[in-house]
Amino acid sequence: MLKISQYLIVGLLLLFTQGVYAQSLDSLDNYHKNAARTLLESKEGNLLLGAYGEVHFEQPFGNNTKYNGEMDAERMVLLFGYKFDSKTSFITEIEIEHIKEVYLEQAFMNYQAKPWLNVQAGLLLIPMGIMNEYHEPTIFNGVNRPQIANALYPSTWREIGAGFAGNLPNAALRYQLYAINGPMSYDGAAKLSGDKPLRGARQKGAQVTMTSPDLSAKVNYYGLKGFDIGLATYLGSTESTLFNNVEKSNTQALNRADSSIIGVRMLGLDFRYQQKNLQGKGELFYSQFTNTTEYNTFTGKDLGSSMFGYYAEVGYNISSIVNWEKNLVPFIRYSQYNTHQSVTPEMSVNAKYDRTVLTAGFSYFLNSSFVIKADYQNFTNASGSNDHQFNSGIGFWFR
């Protein structure tokens, strides 16, 4: 009993002195806060400007056929960010594609609720694979993004939604979890196809149709030296305009609407590796589509019921070997993907959709913000086609 009262007295004394101490600091406290604010919230520091872009030249050749080359100012993206206070910021990217198409690539608010928890809402990039979120031309090899990023998931895939993202450095984990609107499968015309299933289905945040949100999640583990490993999933269903303005008792119309959507289950695994001059990268995807029989019957399309594919890439920065100041990275990439991995019994597999791409080339960096690229690609598929293409281009990224 005596001991407890002793502790109490000591504790009260401590509290008292702490109070005095805190009071004497008050004026100093304000001074400090102002000093910190000046540095941390300076006007220049609140606004972020940046841009990236790429210009391509593509020349198919071979097969005793003559082809025209194509040059394209493929994309130019302007980045704007504003930090309202130490926890709240807004980011947007305005993208001009092929000179004449203007889109928003991202536009979201970020609120840092906890050091490990950011709340995000707006037009978000879907965290699937590497290329969808990390596609600035100076951070990937090859003039064009890997074909898989086009066929197995529709990069740049962005939709409207909200969710959480955060980093746990001690566990070497990063997570993202979003509820977002689904791809559009039918808006008077069918938007899905067997060739590039979801490519034409992105709603891109423009007058989006939504019935129920889809779920998108990704976890990255960076605890192994040199590695960043990602595991992503996408679960949900597509959207259709046929559900709009339908009487709840009209089963015929509802059945028709049901035939215009499909279920989507997607799983993605990816890795990035870098150790000294060696770099590696890979992505692997498996996706299942449900309700495809109904969808194909209704629309006359040839959507498969599952797709599978992967690529692996290795590159090596040879600047130290040839004793160059500027970085030169030759690379080789092997891609294999099939958007008709499986189909429903009433239809047959299209061998053209079982594709292999071999890409070899180099990235030459004039500096860390400006890259010159060139590569050769060989496209083959299970139906026997064999095409060749030469690509070259420039890319930049600055902030």
Added chain:
Amino acid sequence: MKRRLAAISFVLWVCICAASYSFLPDYLSAKMQKHLGKIFGTSIQITEIELADSIAINHQIFKLNHSDSIVGYSIITRALGCQIGGCDKPSTDSIAFEQFYFMTAFDAQKNIKKVRVLEYTSDHGYQIANKGWLKQFEKEQKFEVGKNIDGISGATISVKSITKEVNYQISLLSGY
């Protein structure tokens, strides 16, 4: 046992009392304490050393004692991280955008024992928190990206930033 607990809590309390005003979030020192416990044992006393405001705005420095002898030092630093939307090139106006916090534990001879990232909020460049990568700092006294520190593609700013700051910590500590 109880008396010992009381003694420890008293010592800790005195430390907090003696600590100067901190520009850095308070919870960071608790995180640091966990890491220090693993290296030096849990019975060390941690005393913050007062710094000039110009330094204190980004750094906190601590002296670690066991009984009466100094067993090491620890520094928490606020460093410039990657910006939202990318992490390739440092920019002078990005200070308000992204920051991260890391700590470095030194032994009594001021050799680096451990570097750990305490908080990293940015979407880009988080790979520097990899413990294997941070081990590179446990060998030498002067660091340079590309020489004894490996670059990480897509995390250029964070890599340069933490390397610069560890060099600074070493020079800062040499004055104590």
